[in-house]
Amino acid sequence: MARSGADLALLLLGGFRSLADAASVELAERGHEKIRPVHDFAIRSIDAGADTASELSRQLGVSKQAAAKTIGFLEERGYITGEADQRDPRRRRFTVTTEGHALLATGEQVFDELRDRWAQRIGIKELERLEEALADLGIRAPSRLDTPGWLAGSSPE
Amino acid sequence: MARSGADLALLLLGGFRSLADAASVELAERGHEKIRPVHDFAIRSIDAGADTASELSRQLGVSKQAAAKTIGFLEERGYITGEADQRDPRRRRFTVTTEGHALLATGEQVFDELRDRWAQRIGIKELERLEEALADLGIRAPSRLDTPGWLAGSSPE
DNA sequence: TTCAGGTAGACAACTAGGTTGTCTCATACT
C-alpha cells in the first residue's frame, strides 16, 4: 500500500514502465524493432498534416534537427516516404506508407491487449475507475515524452 | 475517459510527470537544484551501506563509471563526503552529510505535499483506491529510473 | 611466502538523442 507521495510517483512510473516495456517486446516480436513512442507520435503528426521537417519539429516541440533525425529514421525504415514539393523545392513532403499505418495499428493493438490483461487482473470496473481518477486529476498526455531532464529535473526525490 | 491501452499508458506517464515536474520545481525553490531521482536513490543506497563507487554501481544497476559520476556530483554538492578507507587504500568510503539527509527529507516532504493536493482534488479514498489498484497489479518501483531505452524501447506505440 | 585471481577506481573513446548556431537558398511580402 502506498502511503507516501514518493511511492505514488513510483507506482505511476512503474505502471507506465510495465506497459511500455511489455509493449516494446511485443512490437519487436511483431517485426517492429527499436520503435520509440516518439516514432509513433511523429507518424501520427505526419499523417495529420505535419508533412515537412520544420512543421513536424513544431508539432513535436523539438528542434528542426531532432525532427529531421526522426524523419530520417522513419524513412529509412520505410514507415514514411518523402518527395520534393513541386511548388517549393526547399521542402520535402512526407507521407505515411502502408507499413507506417501498420505500425500504428499494431501499436494500438498491443497496448489494448496489455490493458485487457490488466482488466482481467483487477477487473474492468476497477481499471476504469483508476483511469477516471487520473483523468479527474487533469492528467493529460505529456507534450514531450522524453526531454533531457524530464527525469532529470524531478521525481522520486 | 481513457478506453484504449495507449491512453492508459499516457495517463500513467502523465501522472508521474505531473508529480515529478512539480517536485522538481519545489525542490529547486528549496535550494536543491538539478536534483534527479537517481541522486535520491544513490544517497539512500550510500546511507544503507553501499558506500563505495563499485558497491553503489551494483546497487543501482549501472556501470562503475556512471556511479562514479553520480558520486562526483553528490560530493561536489556536499550531499556526501568521502575519505580513504584505512584498510584498503584503493577504496574511498562515502557517508551522507547533514545536507544529504536534508535533501532526502525535503524530497519526501515535497512528494507528500503533492499527494495531499491530489487527495484534496479527488478525495483520499479515491486516491488510496488508485494506489491499491496499481499495487494489486504488482507494480513495483522500476529498478532503474532512466535507462537509455526505457522510453526508447517502448510505449505509446 | 609467494603468486594468481579478483576488485577498486580512473582514463579514454564511444553512443544516443537531443541542443544551438551558422549557412544557403528559395519563397513571399512590400
Next chain:
DNA sequence: AGTATGAGACAACCTAGTTGTCTACCTGAA
C-alpha cells in the same frame, strides 16, 4: 527589385550513460 522569413543541412556541443583497458591493491591457496 529588395528585404524579411522560413526550409533544411552541417558542424559543434551537451548529458548521461556505455565498454574496454589500465594500474594498484587485497586475499586466498599452493
